Each structure stands twice: as structure tokens, then as C-alpha cells.
Amino acid sequence: MASVDPLDSALDLLxxxxxxxxxxxxxYLCQLAPSLTEELLESVDIPLAVKRCTKTGRDFLCCDYxxxxxxxxxxxxxxxxxxxxxxxxxxxxxxxxxxxxxxxxAFDVYRELYFEGGISSVYLWDMDDGFAGCVLLKKSxxxxxxxxxxxxxxxxxxxxxRARTAHYKLTSTVxxxxxxxxxxxxxxxxxxxxxxxxEQDMAVEDDGSHVANIGKxxxxxxxxxxxxxxxxxxxxxxxxxxxxxxxxxxxxxxRDRATQREMINSMxx
Amino acid sequence: xxxxxxxxxxxxxxxxxxxxLDVTKAIKSILADDPSALQSLTxxxxxxxxEQFATVKLPGGSEEVIVSPxxxxxxxxxxxVASQSSFAFDHATQKASAVQSYVLESSRLDLxxxxxxxxSLHTTEHYPKSSLGVYPIENDSKIAILxxxxxxxxxxxxxxxxxxxYIFSPGNGSLAGSLKVDVHYYEDGNVRLLTxxxxxVSLPSSANASEVAKQIAIAERxxxxxxxxxxxxxxxxxxxxxxxxxxxxxxxxxxxxxSGYRLGQDIGGGRSR
Numbered sequence: 001m002a003s004v005d006p007l008d009s010a011l012d013l014l015x016x017x018x019x020x021x022x023x024x025x026x027x028y029l030c031q032l033a034p035s036l037t038e039e040l041l042e043s044v045d046i047p048l049a050v051k052r053c054t055k056t057g058r059d060f061l062c063c064d065y066x067x068x069x070x071x072x073x074x075x076x077x078x079x080x081x082x083x084x085x086x087x088x089x090x091x092x093x094x095x096x097x098x099x100x101x102x103x104x105x106a107f108d109v110y111r112e113l114y115f116e117g118g119i120s121s122v123y124l125w126d127m128d129d130g131f132a133g134c135v136l137l138k139k140s141x142x143x144x145x146x147x148x149x150x151x152x153x154x155x156x157x158x159x160x161x162r163a164r165t166a167h168y169k170l171t172s173t174v175x176x177x178x179x180x181x182x183x184x185x186x187x188x189x190x191x192x193x194x195x196x197x198x199e200q201d202m203a204v205e206d207d208g209s210h211v212a213n214i215g216k217x218x219x220x221x222x223x224x225x226x227x228x229x230x231x232x233x234x235x236x237x238x239x240x241x242x243x244x245x246x247x248x249x250x251x252x253x254x255r256d257r258a259t260q261r262e263m264i265n266s267m268x269x
Numbered sequence: 270x271x272x273x274x275x276x277x278x279x280x281x282x283x284x285x286x287x288x289x290l291d292v293t294k295a296i297k298s299i300l301a302d303d304p305s306a307l308q309s310l311t312x313x314x315x316x317x318x319x320e321q322f323a324t325v326k327l328p329g330g331s332e333e334v335i336v337s338p339x340x341x342x343x344x345x346x347x348x349x350v351a352s353q354s355s356f357a358f359d360h361a362t363q364k365a366s367a368v369q370s371y372v373l374e375s376s377r378l379d380l381x382x383x384x385x386x387x388x389s390l391h392t393t394e395h396y397p398k399s400s401l402g403v404y405p406i407e408n409d410s411k412i413a414i415l416x417x418x419x420x421x422x423x424x425x426x427x428x429x430x431x432x433x434x435y436i437f438s439p440g441n442g443s444l445a446g447s448l449k450v451d452v453h454y455y456e457d458g459n460v461r462l463l464t465x466x467x468x469x470v471s472l473p474s475s476a477n478a479s480e481v482a483k484q485i486a487i488a489e490r491x492x493x494x495x496x497x498x499x500x501x502x503x504x505x506x507x508x509x510x511x512x513x514x515x516x517x518x519x520x521x522x523x524x525x526x527x528s529g530y531r532l533g534q535d536i537g538g539g540r541s542r
Contacts, residue, residue, distance in 0.1 A: 180502075184495050216524055237452050238497060250394055
């Protein structure tokens with residue numbers, strides 16, 4: 001038997017186990033196979049943690065891209081929370097930090113327009129032939145005491161500079177968790193994540209164009225993914241339940257189908 | 270590696286319908302086929318199969334029969350009432366062997382047989398494919414009624430299972446149980462629906478099999494209707510409240526003018542509220 005790469009197996013396992021437990025399962029996998037730790041933390045998206053920026057009082061989101069040991073860099077102050085021991089922690093170059101500030105302002109507007117609440121954070125970092133970054137958005141709701149939901153989007157991209165254009169590569173994950181609990185229904189949990197990728201070349205005049213280009217790509221992607229999530233969560237999942245059990249009696253359904261077939265056949269004659 | 274590793278047990282426990290073998294294969298690869306660790310999975314497999322009402326086709330049989338705590342004979346053997354047989358079940362491979370004839374001895378045998386008959390009318394009308402089990406439990410004082418319907422479509426990246434369990438007490442007519450639905454969808458992602466609905470109905474203590482079957486049919490229909498409604502209300506409620514499809518202006522953002530959007534707007538910007 002050809003041996004399977006343990007990392008691929010770990011990712012396959014995470015694609016099967018309850019997505020609600022992804023953080024716990026990643027921790028378990030790291031205990032079982034410590035050699036996979038770094039790659040797993042890099043490649044598996046878990047719900048975003050929230051931290052408060054001491055300097056500005058604003059909340060920001062934490063992921064592997066703004067982490068240095070046990071500290072996370074605030075996009076609002078550019079400082080690590082808590083301060084990094086032994087040194088300063090890696091921050092972007094001046095040019096990239098300027099773009100990062102602009103991108104955070106822009107996605108703050110985006111967040112308010114689409115999410116009407118929640119938290120956003122954008123992190124950029126320098127690359128040899130351009131730069132890379134991630135756009136993070138998070139919102140939780142409980143529209144009634146009996147139901148709750150949370151949305152985490154994680155958009156990771158890189159931008160390769162070319163003459164007057166840039167080549168963008170975007171990988172987007174949305175983690176959507178919905179639950180309801182009532183006497184009629186018992187408990188119902190509908191949770192998961194979906195991932196999509198896109199690549200695009202777009203015109204660039206200055207660094208401001210980068211922010212606009214990334215904004216458009218993320219906006220288009222989230223629209224597409226929201227429709228997809230709607231289809232899978234409320235269409236597909238419900239259809240599967242209907243495939244398992246039928247509310248109308250199957251003998252009636254089959255009889256109706258037979259009648260329908262007969263009608264179609266007789267019309268064709 | 271400790272033999273009672275909680276990580277491995279937890280992986281097995283949350284395997285989606287029809288995917289236990291895939292989960293096991295992945296665990297083996299991650300552990301590089303460490304035989305002692307795999308050995309430790311045996312209790313987890315047994316628990317999983319019994320909780321999930323695993324079904325198996327007996328050698329030479331045509332119907333799939335159920336594996337559960339309620340028809341366990343111990344030592345990895347289980348029995349089926351309808352086919353009057355018992356069998357050994359391998360929890361790791363989910364295969365049956367060593368079938369023997371098994372005649373159930375129970376003071377409730379007549380009721381059990383009538384329940385099987387009445388309920389199979391209901392299951393064939395409402396489940397395209399299902400397995401049914403009726404077993405005496407607790408020294409014949411109660412009867413466990415199980416239905417499991419699974420549908421696997423791995424080529425289309427989804428699998429699903431419906432489980433019903435009822436404990437009927439002929440002495441006082443109480444019928445209590447739970448309905449559970451488990452759906453997994455995993456094309457470019459991982460989405461899981463997990464539900465659990467407790468059911469409790471009181472019947473006259475003289476209730477016969479067809480009355481029990483009727484109450485079960487009513488409870489399951491009601492639940493499925495409520496579940497369908499819940500999909501709608503989550504979509505219209507929590508989902509809509511999380512993210513709009515388009516901004517209130519019904520137009521996409523003009524990113525070149527994004528700095529102008531700040532004017533005249535109070536944007537909270539993730540401040541805690």
C-alpha cells in the first residue's frame with residue numbers, strides 16, 4: 001500500500017469530523033503528531049479569537065498571521081498584545097504598514113455596510129515580489145434567546161507586482177455556525193466551513209489601487225460564498241433529511257409519479 | 270502512547286454517517302500504523318457502532334439488521350428478532366459472521382412481533398431504506414424500538430442518518446425516546462447538521478402495537494415538519510442577521526471612493542458595545 005502523507009490524512013480527518021470541534025481536534029492532532037503542528041496551524045482555519053488593543057481600546061482579530069509566540073499584533077496600534085518578550089516582534093515595512101492602515105479603514109467601512117456590527121482586521125506582510133495579507137471578519141448574533149449564529153471569514157491573499165498590474169491569489173474560508181434550541185425542536189446545530197479560491201490580474205496605479213482591488217475581490221468572493229452557504233445549509237442539508245425520511249407516504253408519492261409518467265407517455269402518443 | 274487516548278476516542282465518536290472506515294484510515298496514517306494505539310480503538314468502535322445503530326447484512330441474509338446496546342448478547346454478539354438469528358460483529362470492519370439460529374425467549378414475544386409488523390408498515394411508507402429493531406429490555410419490563418435510516422452518497426460528498434429510539438413501558442403506557450438526525454456535506458468544506466429531539470408520549474397501559482406505531486408516526490411527522498420550519502427560520506433569522514447580501518443601498522461598494530464613505534456615517538469600528 002502506498003503510504004499516505006500524514007498531513008493529508010490529518011486534513012482529511014478534519015474535513016470529516018464535526019467542524020464545530022475543529023479547534024479541539026487540531027490540538028489533539030498536534031499532541032498525536034507533534035511534527036505536524038506548524039503545518040496544521042498554518043493550513044487549518046479555526047474561529048477567530050478576539051483581543052482588545054490597549055492603546056486604542058478597539059477589538060481586533062487574532063490568527064496565525066499576526067501572531068508572534070503568545071502575542072498578537074493589533075492592526076490599530078501596530079503593537080503586540082501582550083508585548084513580545086525578548087525583542088520587538090515582526091512588523092511590516094513602512095510602505096506595507098501604510099497600506100495596511102488604509103486597508104483597515106476600508107474594511108472597517110465594508111464591515112459596517114455588510115455586517116452592521118462585528119469586528120474586522122487586516123494584516124499585511126512583505127514578500128520578495130510584492131506583498132501578502134489577510135482580511136478577517138467576525139460577527140456573532142443571538143436574534144432570539146433560542147437561536148444563535150456566528151460568522152468568521154478568513155481571506156488570505158498574495159499580490160505579485162507586475163508592470164502596471166498585479167496578480168492576486170485569494171483563498172477564502174467562511175466558518176458559519178448556527179444553532180437553535182427549543183421544546184418543539186430539541187437541539188439543532190448546523191455548523192461548518194467552506195473554502196474557495198480565485199486568481200485575478202488587475203490594474204495597479206499606486207498602493208491605493210491594491211486596497212481597492214483586494215476590496216473588490218473580497219466583496220465578490222463573500223457574495224458568492226454567502227449564496228453558496230445559503231444553498232448548502234438551507235437547501236442541501238434539508239434535502240438530505242428529506243431523502244432519509246419522507247413526510248408524505250411513499251406509496252402515494254410513487255403512485256403520483258406513476259400517474260404523472262402515464263400522463264406524459266399518453267401525451268407523447 | 271496511552272491505551273485510552275481521549276483524542277482517538279473523540280475522533281471515532283464524531284465520525285460522520287458512513288465514514289467510520291475513512292476516519293480509521295486517516296487515524297492509522299497519522300499514527301504510522303502504531304499497532305498498540307490502534308488496538309486501543311476497539312472500545313471506541315464498539316461504542317460508536319452501538320450508539321449509531323450500525324447496520325449489517327448477515328451472510329446469506331437480505332435485510333440489514335441493527336447493532337445496538339439493546340440487542341447485545343455480550344462478547345461482540347447481537348441478535349435479530351425477525352430473522353431469528355444471532356451473529357458476531359467486528360466493530361472495526363463493521364462485518365458480521367458466525368450466524369446462529371436464535372429464538373428470542375420473552376414474555377412479551379407476541380407484543381414484540383406485532384410491534385415489528387405495525388412499525389414496518391410505517392417505516393416502509395416513510396423511509397426509502399431503513400432497518401427496524403424491537404427488543405425486550407430490563408427483564409422484559411420494557412421494549413426498545415429502534416429505527417435507523419442511512420443514505421450515503423460519497424461521490425456527491427454527502428452522507429446522512431436518521432435514528433429513532435423509543436422505550437415503551439407496557440406497564441404504564443409511557444413511550445419515551447429521542448430522534449436524531451446527522452447530515453454531513455463535505456465538498457470544498459465541511460458542514461454538519463446534528464439534531465436531537467426528545468420524545469415523550471403517554472398511552473393507555475392497555476395500548477396495543479398499532480396504537481404505539483400510530484403515536485410514533487405522529488411524533489416523527491411532527492418533528493420532521495418542525496425541522497423543515499427551523500431551516501427556514503434560521504435562514505431568515507440568524508443567517509440574515511449575520512451578513513447582508515448587499516449593503517442597505519443595494520449597491521456594491523465603490524472601492525475607489527471608500528474613504529468618502531466615512532463622511533456623515535457613524536462607524537463603530539469594532540469598538541466593544
